[in-house]
Amino acid sequence: METLAFQGLIGLSLAMYLWLIAAGLTIVFGVLGILNFAHGSLFMLGAYFAFTFYGLLGINFWLSMLLSLLGVALVGLIMERFFLRYIYHLDVAYQLLLTFGFILIFDDAVKMIWGGVFMIPPMPDFFTGAILIFGRPFPIYNLFIISTGIGVAIGLWLILERTWWGRIIRASASDREMASAIGVNIPILFTTVFMFGAALAALGGALSTPVRVVAPGIGGAIIIQAFVVTVIGGLGNLKGAFVGAVIVGVLTAYGILLFPIFELFIIFVVMAAVLLLKPEGLFGG
Amino acid sequence: MGKSMIERKGISLFGRAYGKIPTVLLLALIVFLFLLPHLVGKYVMYMTMHILILSVFSLGFNLLLGYTGLLSFGQAGFYACGAYGCAKILLVIPSLLPGIICGILFAGVFALILGFLCIRHTRIYFAMLTLCFGMMIYSLAWKWRTMTGGDDGLIGIPRAPLEIPGILSIDMSGMGNYYYFVLIVCLLAIMLLYRIVNSPFGLTLQGIRDSESRIAFTGISVKNYRLIAFTIAGLYAGLAGALIPPLENTVTPPLAHWTHSAEPVMATLLGGIYTFSGPIAGAFLFYVIKDIIVRFTEYWLIWLGAIVLALVMGLPGGVVSIFQRRLIPWIRLQFAKGSPR
Numbered sequence: 019m020e021t022l023a024f025q026g027l028i029g030l031s032l033a034m035y036l037w038l039i040a041a042g043l044t045i046v047f048g049v050l051g052i053l054n055f056a057h058g059s060l061f062m063l064g065a066y067f068a069f070t071f072y073g074l075l076g077i078n079f080w081l082s083m084l085l086s087l088l089g090v091a092l093v094g095l096i097m098e099r100f101f102l103r104y105i106y107h108l109d110v111a112y113q114l115l116l117t118f119g120f121i122l123i124f125d126d127a128v129k130m131i132w133g134g135v136f137m138i139p140p141m142p143d144f145f146t147g148a149i150l151i152f153g154r155p156f157p158i159y160n161l162f163i164i165s166t167g168i169g170v171a172i173g174l175w176l177i178l179e180r181t182w183w184g185r186i187i188r189a190s191a192s193d194r195e196m197a198s199a200i201g202v203n204i205p206i207l208f209t210t211v212f213m214f215g216a217a218l219a220a221l222g223g224a225l226s227t228p229v230r231v232v233a234p235g236i237g238g239a240i241i242i243q244a245f246v247v248t249v250i251g252g253l254g255n256l257k258g259a260f261v262g263a264v265i266v267g268v269l270t271a272y273g274i275l276l277f278p279i280f281e282l283f284i285i286f287v288v289m290a291a292v293l294l295l296k297p298e299g300l301f302g303g
Numbered sequence: 304m305g306k307s308m309i310e311r312k313g314i315s316l317f318g319r320a321y322g323k324i325p326t327v328l329l330l331a332l333i334v335f336l337f338l339l340p341h342l343v344g345k346y347v348m349y350m351t352m353h354i355l356i357l358s359v360f361s362l363g364f365n366l367l368l369g370y371t372g373l374l375s376f377g378q379a380g381f382y383a384c385g386a387y388g389c390a391k392i393l394l395v396i397p398s399l400l401p402g403i404i405c406g407i408l409f410a411g412v413f414a415l416i417l418g419f420l421c422i423r424h425t426r427i428y429f430a431m432l433t434l435c436f437g438m439m440i441y442s443l444a445w446k447w448r449t450m451t452g453g454d455d456g457l458i459g460i461p462r463a464p465l466e467i468p469g470i471l472s473i474d475m476s477g478m479g480n481y482y483y484f485v486l487i488v489c490l491l492a493i494m495l496l497y498r499i500v501n502s503p504f505g506l507t508l509q510g511i512r513d514s515e516s517r518i519a520f521t522g523i524s525v526k527n528y529r530l531i532a533f534t535i536a537g538l539y540a541g542l543a544g545a546l547i548p549p550l551e552n553t554v555t556p557p558l559a560h561w562t563h564s565a566e567p568v569m570a571t572l573l574g575g576i577y578t579f580s581g582p583i584a585g586a587f588l589f590y591v592i593k594d595i596i597v598r599f600t601e602y603w604l605i606w607l608g609a610i611v612l613a614l615v616m617g618l619p620g621g622v623v624s625i626f627q628r629r630l631i632p633w634i635r636l637q638f639a640k641g642s643p644r
Contacts, residue, residue: 053427101612101616104616110374111368111568111576112572114430115572115611116611116616118568119607119612120608121608122611123605123609125604126608130605242438242561245431249431249435253427279447280442280446281446282442283439283442286435286436286439286442289435290420290435293435294423297424
């Protein structure tokens with residue numbers, strides 16, 4: 019029993035990376051209507067930036083987190099302003115292909131700049147160590163991740179429900195034309211929302227550096243998990259994305275423990291079941 | 304498929320019938336492909352086989368995207384079914400035809416079953432569902448070690464001879480003979496698909512793409528037509544996959560990965576989705592671009608990515624559309640000027 023509870027906690031910390039990346043994916047899909055295949059690559063870029071600032075240059079941990087967020091937001095600005103902006107009217111196939119093109123570019127650019135090898139960045143001193151939960155050592159860093167994920171969830175809720183910007187976002191998500199008619203500057207809104215989503219992905223990537231490997235291709239691996247999460251929660255549904263992330267994270271953790279062979283398979287079975295039985299997601303419509 | 308800038312025209316081999324010029328070019332191309340082993344070395348032959356295989360793969364995919372209006376992101380799953388099915392048979396019975404046929408049928412059965420589930424949705428949900436099933440197949444290929452060899456894949460698959468008992472037996476161990484086998488099978492498959500898309504069935508698919516409800520009002524079962532299209536696409540992916548193990552002597556899980564599903568998407572969109580020959584042109588471009596860039600830098604994907612961006616931004620109709628709209632009308636104009644009134 020204690021093993022299961024402990025494994026659930028491990029799954030919860032896994033879920034928080036998924037939540038951070040799925041949150042950006044969901045907001046961008048909800049407002050811009052684009053399913054960004056390259057969102058996982060933004061996660062990867064966040065990880066590489068954080069690794070460079072903290073691991074290589076030795077900048078303060080918090081400052082390097084902030085710098086990598088800003089750096090990836092800038093990449094997002096370029097992506098939206100010079101590319102995505104011109105393809106909103108095109109078919110969904112072209113949107114997927116364009117963002118897929120970005121995956122290819124980012125993956126190889128990362129290989130060119132940082133080399134193709136796996137890297138394991140250092141952990142800041144104040145996060146090393148573990149506390150005893152259920153009689154087992156649980157890394158402090160995982161607790162930090164879980165609280166950050168929950169903090170971001172509350173923060174997002176406050177932004178969307180309580181601020182002027184959040185109201186504009188919700189208005190444009192439900193009716194773009196009407197929002198534009200009452201004076202919302204849609205192009206600027208789209209750019210900022212995309213940058214915001216990119217920064218969320220980067221936050222997930224940057225926070226993952228001390229415990230996961232940094233390597234080219236981690237973006238392509240995590241984007242599929244993020245798709246699973248957003249589909250389970252319902253495309254464009256932020257609350258659903260959070261619950262979806264928890265479901266996938268915990269299922270993965272239990273899957274690794276109980277059925278190591280079919281761990282990945284089970285996740286996709288859940289995704290297919292949701293798509294077939296309740297395509298609007300567990301929390302949709 | 305939502306709003307689109309691309310004009311929708313009736314689809315024929317080169318978009319529209321432009322007189323006899325394309326037919327002559329096409330025949331010349333086929334003759335050239337048959338003479339190829341006498342003109343070039345093994346490397347170009349090997350490349351050409353891959354171009355042919357990707358063409359068949361993409362053409363099947365485009366029956367769904369261009370003709371039926373469904374974007375599948377899981378075709379690599381059926382490709383892998385074909386490859387693994389063929390490899391399993393060849394390891395037991397070293398004879399080419401049973402291997403290829405079983406691979407195709409295996410993929411077809413999977414496509415029929417999964418298609419039954421997938422066609423309940425369209426648009427982005429269809430894409431997600433196919434992606435999901437493709438990755439399911441990938442996870443089985445990767446983890447089910449006893450059956451699929453896990454991440455090592457299946458190795459030592461023979462390039463078995465083509466034999467029909469009592470009629471013929473052709474040795475395939477050299478690359479030349481296998482090249483002719485791939486060429487003939489692919490050409491037959493392409494011709495068959497050309498017949499299919501120009502049949503009443505193919506026209507009905509295009510009708511479903513353009514207006515689902517109108518077709519439903521004429522009493523046609525939209526779901527059945529979509530299911531048949533999905534199964535044909537799966538069979539073509541299976542054929543493409545089944546041709547791989549005798550060529551490479553090995554099959555590995557990445558064949559089923561979603562990044563491999565992106566290859567026919569890329570080839571088709573590069574070439575153009577509303578033309579029959581688009582996916583073939585795209586497959587050719589895909590390998591030629593790769594071959595040229597790899598000569599200069601190992602980071603060829605960054606350039607492929609840049610080309611994808613440039614094409615989507617600047618030429619969403621695909622490369623074949625240039626020929627249709629600019630080059631062939633221009634040639635015709637030159638001919639018209641030259642001839643007396």
